[in-house]
Amino acid sequence: MKKTIGIIGAGNIGKTIAVHLLKNGYTVNISNSKLPESLKETVARLGEGATAVTAAEAAEADIVILAIPWLQAKTLTNITDWKNKIVIDASNHYISPDFQMADLGNRASSEIVQEHLPGSRVVKAFNTLYFKILAGNPVEANGHRVLFISGDDNEAKEQVSEMIKNIGFAPVDLGSLSAGKLQQAKGALALQNFIKL
Protein backbone atom coordinates (compact mmCIF):
# COMPACT_ATOMS: atom_id res chain seq x y z
CA MET A 1 0.00 0.00 0.00
CA LYS A 2 1.33 3.43 -0.91
CA LYS A 3 1.87 6.13 1.65
CA THR A 4 -0.26 9.00 2.83
CA ILE A 5 1.34 12.29 1.87
CA GLY A 6 0.60 15.49 3.79
CA ILE A 7 0.31 18.65 1.72
CA ILE A 8 0.40 22.06 3.39
CA GLY A 9 -0.98 24.57 0.92
CA ALA A 10 -3.98 23.92 -1.28
CA GLY A 11 -3.38 26.44 -4.03
CA ASN A 12 -2.06 25.97 -7.56
CA ILE A 13 0.94 23.83 -6.67
CA GLY A 14 -0.56 21.90 -3.75
CA LYS A 15 -3.59 20.82 -5.77
CA THR A 16 -1.52 19.98 -8.85
CA ILE A 17 0.78 17.68 -6.89
CA ALA A 18 -2.25 16.16 -5.14
CA VAL A 19 -3.79 15.20 -8.49
CA HIS A 20 -0.64 13.30 -9.56
CA LEU A 21 -0.39 11.53 -6.20
CA LEU A 22 -4.04 10.50 -6.14
CA LYS A 23 -3.91 9.25 -9.73
CA ASN A 24 -1.08 6.96 -8.68
CA GLY A 25 -2.61 5.41 -5.59
CA TYR A 26 -1.39 7.67 -2.79
CA THR A 27 -3.73 9.13 -0.25
CA VAL A 28 -3.44 12.83 0.43
CA ASN A 29 -4.15 14.90 3.52
CA ILE A 30 -4.32 18.49 2.31
CA SER A 31 -4.54 21.71 4.28
CA ASN A 32 -4.52 25.47 3.96
CA SER A 33 -4.26 28.26 6.53
CA LYS A 34 -7.91 27.93 7.54
CA LEU A 35 -10.16 25.23 8.92
CA PRO A 36 -10.53 22.03 6.86
CA GLU A 37 -14.19 22.91 6.12
CA SER A 38 -12.89 25.61 3.79
CA LEU A 39 -11.44 22.83 1.56
CA LYS A 40 -14.68 20.84 1.26
CA GLU A 41 -15.12 21.63 -2.44
CA THR A 42 -11.42 21.19 -3.17
CA VAL A 43 -11.30 17.65 -1.80
CA ALA A 44 -14.59 16.81 -3.52
CA ARG A 45 -12.99 17.85 -6.82
CA LEU A 46 -9.77 15.97 -6.04
CA GLY A 47 -11.84 12.87 -5.40
CA GLU A 48 -11.29 9.59 -3.58
CA GLY A 49 -8.22 9.48 -1.38
CA ALA A 50 -8.15 13.21 -0.60
CA THR A 51 -8.99 14.46 2.88
CA ALA A 52 -9.12 18.04 4.12
CA VAL A 53 -7.20 18.45 7.36
CA THR A 54 -5.49 21.13 9.42
CA ALA A 55 -1.86 21.99 8.66
CA ALA A 56 -0.88 20.26 11.91
CA GLU A 57 -2.69 17.08 10.81
CA ALA A 58 -1.07 17.22 7.36
CA ALA A 59 2.30 17.50 9.10
CA GLU A 60 1.73 14.13 10.80
CA ALA A 61 2.43 12.26 7.54
CA ASP A 62 5.87 10.72 6.99
CA ILE A 63 6.35 12.92 3.93
CA VAL A 64 5.04 16.47 4.08
CA ILE A 65 4.95 18.75 1.04
CA LEU A 66 5.17 22.50 1.61
CA ALA A 67 3.23 24.26 -1.14
CA ILE A 68 2.92 27.63 0.55
CA PRO A 69 4.53 31.04 0.10
CA TRP A 70 8.18 30.82 1.21
CA LEU A 71 7.68 33.46 3.91
CA GLN A 72 5.01 31.30 5.55
CA ALA A 73 7.35 28.43 6.46
CA LYS A 74 8.28 30.17 9.69
CA THR A 75 4.66 29.90 10.88
CA LEU A 76 4.95 26.09 10.89
CA THR A 77 7.76 25.68 13.43
CA ASN A 78 5.56 24.54 16.28
CA ILE A 79 2.74 22.66 14.56
CA THR A 80 4.47 19.27 14.92
CA ASP A 81 7.73 17.65 15.99
CA TRP A 82 9.69 17.97 12.75
CA LYS A 83 12.57 15.76 13.89
CA ASN A 84 13.46 13.30 11.07
CA LYS A 85 10.36 14.16 9.08
CA ILE A 86 10.82 14.32 5.31
CA VAL A 87 9.71 17.72 4.05
CA ILE A 88 9.48 18.49 0.36
CA ASP A 89 9.91 22.22 -0.13
CA ALA A 90 8.15 23.31 -3.32
CA SER A 91 8.40 27.01 -2.52
CA ASN A 92 10.23 29.80 -4.28
CA HIS A 93 11.52 32.71 -2.26
CA TYR A 94 9.24 35.43 -3.58
CA ILE A 95 8.16 37.85 -0.92
CA SER A 96 5.57 39.95 -2.74
CA PRO A 97 2.87 39.50 -5.35
CA ASP A 98 5.07 41.32 -7.88
CA PHE A 99 7.76 38.64 -7.45
CA GLN A 100 10.31 40.55 -5.38
CA MET A 101 12.73 38.06 -3.92
CA ALA A 102 14.11 37.64 -0.43
CA ASP A 103 17.75 38.51 0.14
CA LEU A 104 19.18 35.10 1.03
CA GLY A 105 22.79 36.14 1.47
CA ASN A 106 24.77 33.11 0.39
CA ARG A 107 22.18 30.57 1.52
CA ALA A 108 19.79 28.48 -0.49
CA SER A 109 16.11 29.26 0.05
CA SER A 110 15.42 25.72 1.33
CA GLU A 111 18.24 25.94 3.87
CA ILE A 112 16.25 28.71 5.50
CA VAL A 113 13.08 26.61 5.34
CA GLN A 114 14.98 23.79 7.06
CA GLU A 115 15.99 26.16 9.86
CA HIS A 116 12.31 26.92 10.48
CA LEU A 117 11.50 23.19 10.83
CA PRO A 118 14.06 21.92 13.35
CA GLY A 119 15.38 18.42 12.71
CA SER A 120 13.43 17.98 9.49
CA ARG A 121 15.01 16.44 6.41
CA VAL A 122 14.20 18.94 3.68
CA VAL A 123 14.30 17.98 0.03
CA LYS A 124 13.67 20.74 -2.47
CA ALA A 125 11.45 19.56 -5.33
CA PHE A 126 8.44 20.53 -7.46
CA ASN A 127 9.44 24.21 -7.44
CA THR A 128 10.89 24.68 -10.92
CA LEU A 129 7.88 24.23 -13.21
CA TYR A 130 4.88 26.51 -13.68
CA PHE A 131 1.92 24.64 -12.23
CA LYS A 132 0.17 24.29 -15.59
CA ILE A 133 3.26 22.55 -16.99
CA LEU A 134 3.55 20.40 -13.86
CA ALA A 135 -0.12 19.45 -14.31
CA GLY A 136 0.46 17.85 -17.71
CA ASN A 137 1.18 14.21 -18.44
CA PRO A 138 4.73 13.59 -17.16
CA VAL A 139 5.31 10.97 -19.84
CA GLU A 140 6.24 12.76 -23.05
CA ALA A 141 8.26 11.92 -26.16
CA ASN A 142 8.90 8.43 -24.76
CA GLY A 143 10.54 10.00 -21.73
CA HIS A 144 9.64 11.36 -18.32
CA ARG A 145 9.43 15.00 -17.23
CA VAL A 146 12.36 15.89 -14.97
CA LEU A 147 11.90 17.07 -11.40
CA PHE A 148 15.10 18.33 -9.82
CA ILE A 149 15.73 17.46 -6.21
CA SER A 150 18.33 18.64 -3.72
CA GLY A 151 18.86 17.87 -0.06
CA ASP A 152 21.39 16.96 2.60
CA ASP A 153 19.85 13.62 3.66
CA ASN A 154 20.38 10.79 1.17
CA GLU A 155 17.72 8.51 2.62
CA ALA A 156 15.16 11.32 2.41
CA LYS A 157 16.15 11.95 -1.20
CA GLU A 158 15.74 8.25 -1.97
CA GLN A 159 12.21 8.24 -0.59
CA VAL A 160 11.31 11.43 -2.46
CA SER A 161 12.83 10.02 -5.66
CA GLU A 162 10.74 6.88 -5.28
CA MET A 163 7.59 8.96 -4.88
CA ILE A 164 8.51 11.11 -7.88
CA LYS A 165 9.08 8.00 -10.04
CA ASN A 166 5.82 6.47 -8.84
CA ILE A 167 3.90 9.47 -10.17
CA GLY A 168 5.60 9.31 -13.57
CA PHE A 169 8.33 11.95 -13.35
CA ALA A 170 12.13 11.53 -13.53
CA PRO A 171 14.01 12.74 -10.45
CA VAL A 172 17.40 14.36 -11.09
CA ASP A 173 19.51 14.81 -7.97
CA LEU A 174 21.53 18.03 -7.91
CA GLY A 175 23.24 17.26 -4.60
CA SER A 176 23.06 19.14 -1.31
CA LEU A 177 20.42 21.59 -0.18
CA SER A 178 22.97 24.30 -0.93
CA ALA A 179 23.27 22.99 -4.50
CA GLY A 180 19.53 23.64 -4.70
CA LYS A 181 20.46 27.24 -5.53
CA LEU A 182 20.53 25.95 -9.11
CA GLN A 183 16.86 25.02 -8.99
CA GLN A 184 15.50 27.85 -6.86
CA ALA A 185 13.93 30.97 -8.38
CA LYS A 186 16.39 32.69 -10.76
CA GLY A 187 18.72 29.66 -10.63
CA ALA A 188 19.95 28.23 -13.92
CA LEU A 189 17.40 25.40 -13.80
CA ALA A 190 14.37 27.43 -12.71
CA LEU A 191 11.46 27.03 -15.13
CA GLN A 192 13.42 24.58 -17.33
CA ASN A 193 11.16 21.86 -18.66
CA PHE A 194 13.29 18.82 -19.45
CA ILE A 195 12.31 15.32 -20.55
CA LYS A 196 14.62 12.47 -19.54
CA LEU A 197 14.76 9.95 -22.36
Ligand SMILES: NC(=O)c1ccc[n+]([C@@H]2O[C@H](COP(=O)([O-])OP(=O)(O)OC[C@H]3O[C@@H](n4cnc5c(N)ncnc54)[C@H](OP(=O)(O)O)[C@@H]3O)[C@@H](O)[C@H]2O)c1
Ligand atom coordinates in the same frame (compact mmCIF):
# COMPACT_ATOMS: atom_id res chain seq x y z
N1 LIG B 1 2.21 28.69 -9.04
C1 LIG B 1 3.25 28.06 -9.61
O1 LIG B 1 3.25 27.81 -10.83
C2 LIG B 1 4.41 27.63 -8.76
C3 LIG B 1 5.39 26.82 -9.36
C4 LIG B 1 6.44 26.35 -8.57
C5 LIG B 1 6.53 26.71 -7.24
N2 LIG B 1 5.58 27.53 -6.69
C6 LIG B 1 5.71 27.89 -5.28
O2 LIG B 1 4.76 27.11 -4.56
C7 LIG B 1 4.29 27.86 -3.44
C8 LIG B 1 2.77 27.94 -3.54
O3 LIG B 1 2.44 28.62 -4.74
P1 LIG B 1 0.94 28.58 -5.29
O4 LIG B 1 1.00 29.21 -6.63
O5 LIG B 1 0.36 27.23 -5.13
O6 LIG B 1 0.24 29.60 -4.28
P2 LIG B 1 -1.31 29.79 -4.00
O7 LIG B 1 -2.12 29.31 -5.17
O8 LIG B 1 -1.47 31.20 -3.56
O9 LIG B 1 -1.61 28.83 -2.76
C9 LIG B 1 -0.98 29.02 -1.54
C10 LIG B 1 -1.61 28.06 -0.54
O10 LIG B 1 -0.84 28.13 0.67
C11 LIG B 1 -1.75 28.21 1.76
N3 LIG B 1 -1.09 28.84 2.89
C12 LIG B 1 -0.55 30.08 2.96
N4 LIG B 1 -0.02 30.28 4.19
C13 LIG B 1 -0.24 29.13 4.89
C14 LIG B 1 0.06 28.72 6.21
N5 LIG B 1 0.73 29.53 7.05
N6 LIG B 1 -0.33 27.49 6.62
C15 LIG B 1 -0.99 26.66 5.77
N7 LIG B 1 -1.30 26.99 4.51
C16 LIG B 1 -0.93 28.22 4.07
C17 LIG B 1 -2.89 29.04 1.22
O11 LIG B 1 -4.01 28.85 2.05
P3 LIG B 1 -5.13 30.01 2.25
O12 LIG B 1 -5.96 29.97 1.01
O13 LIG B 1 -5.85 29.55 3.46
O14 LIG B 1 -4.37 31.29 2.42
C18 LIG B 1 -3.05 28.40 -0.17
O15 LIG B 1 -3.80 27.22 -0.08
C19 LIG B 1 4.98 29.22 -3.50
O16 LIG B 1 6.10 29.21 -2.67
C20 LIG B 1 5.41 29.32 -4.95
O17 LIG B 1 6.56 30.15 -5.11
C21 LIG B 1 4.53 27.98 -7.42
